[in-house]
Amino acid sequence: MTRQRTLKTQIHSTGIGLHSGKKVHLTLRPAPENTGIVFRRVDLNHTPHISVCPTCVGDTRLSTTLMKDGATISTIEHLMSAFYGLGVDNAYVDLDAPEIPIMDGSASTFVFMLKSAGLVEQSAAKRYIRIKAPIEVREDDKRASLEPYNGFSLSFEIDFQHPAFSDEHQTQSVDFSSLRYEKEISRARTFGFIRDVEALRMQGLALGASLENAVGLDEFRVLNEDGLRFRDEFVRHKILDAVGDLYLLGSPILGAYHGYKSGHELNNQLTRKVLSSENAWEYVTFDERDSAPISFVPLTA
Numbered sequence: 001m002t003r004q005r006t007l008k009t010q011i012h013s014t015g016i017g018l019h020s021g022k023k024v025h026l027t028l029r030p031a032p033e034n035t036g037i038v039f040r041r042v043d044l045n046h047t048p049h050i051s052v053c054p055t056c057v058g059d060t061r062l063s064t065t066l067m068k069d070g071a072t073i074s075t076i077e078h079l080m081s082a083f084y085g086l087g088v089d090n091a092y093v094d095l096d097a098p099e100i101p102i103m104d105g106s107a108s109t110f111v112f113m114l115k116s117a118g119l120v121e122q123s124a125a126k127r128y129i130r131i132k133a134p135i136e137v138r139e140d141d142k143r144a145s146l147e148p149y150n151g152f153s154l155s156f157e158i159d160f161q162h163p164a165f166s167d168e169h170q171t172q173s174v175d176f177s178s179l180r181y182e183k184e185i186s187r188a189r190t191f192g193f194i195r196d197v198e199a200l201r202m203q204g205l206a207l208g209a210s211l212e213n214a215v216g217l218d219e220f221r222v223l224n225e226d227g228l229r230f231r232d233e234f235v236r237h238k239i240l241d242a243v244g245d246l247y248l249l250g251s252p253i254l255g256a257y258h259g260y261k262s263g264h265e266l267n268n269q270l271t272r273k274v275l276s277s278e279n280a281w282e283y284v285t286f287d288e289r290d291s292a293p294i295s296f297v298p299l300t301a
């Protein structure tokens with residue numbers, strides 16, 4: 001049987017919040033099978049527990065933000081992407097601030113934390129969402145869709161008219177059967193234009209943003225001294241984000257995702273549409289060990 005996974009042991013890290021610029025303590029803990037990913041605000045009196053789900057997302061303007069009973073948790077998408085990429089089904093995420101630390105702007109710190117903690121198999125079967133019929137959302141010229149596919153693949157196209165975005169580096173696709181997530185997707189950083197950061201700061205946002213945790217662009221070029229990690233780092237990051245946003249569904253997907261200029265808002269609309277399109281998908285489990293058409297990183301010893 002292909003089984004659920006959680007962390008072997010808890011692991012702690014600190015970083016700064018992208019928006020607050022303040023220090024955030026983050027602890028990832030093992031959770032029982034069928035718990036899913038549950039965020040807990042340990043700085044609040046009643047320690048609200050917030051499970052992930054598409055309809056728990058209350059704000060997608062700058063990142064994916066969960067909201068419940070007045071408590072919010074922002075910028076969850078890179079951590080969710082790492083959970084998905086490493087096949088983690090169940091975990092508690094404890095933090096003492098309203099946002100997940102931005103780390104280096106990619107998912108690589110979270111991948112490192114999960115691999116350092118180690119992963120263990122649990123007894124319950126891993127549950128996948130198998131897409132049976134196409135599901136698509138559109139807004140203006142933006143699109144996001146899921147189609148039937150015996151595996152999990154993502155393709156993404158962006159369309160930025162900017163000297164740093166050459167035409168041949170605006171599309172990318174990955175197939176999870178080849179385990180490319182960690183090396184080729186998780187390290188791609190978020191990016192932003194300096195003019196936008198200045199406007200956000202006027203509103204008290206993006207106070208923690210710097211070239212330490214994002215690729216910064218002016219009108220002509222990339223400003224980071226070391227340049228890009230990949231020639232097409234921008235579109236790879238959009239795939240990283242899409243992986244995290246899709247995991248709000250709570251299960252890995254058997255299907256093909258296509259994004260055209262999509263972002264957190266449209267990705268969230270897509271996952272909401274999955275929930276409401278009951279005939280377009282089904283839950284499946286695999287009785288034979290490792291018989292699922294996608295595999296995740298081997299368990300660490």
Ligand SMILES: [Zn+2]
Nearest residue numbers: 077190237241
């Ligand atoms: Zn992102």
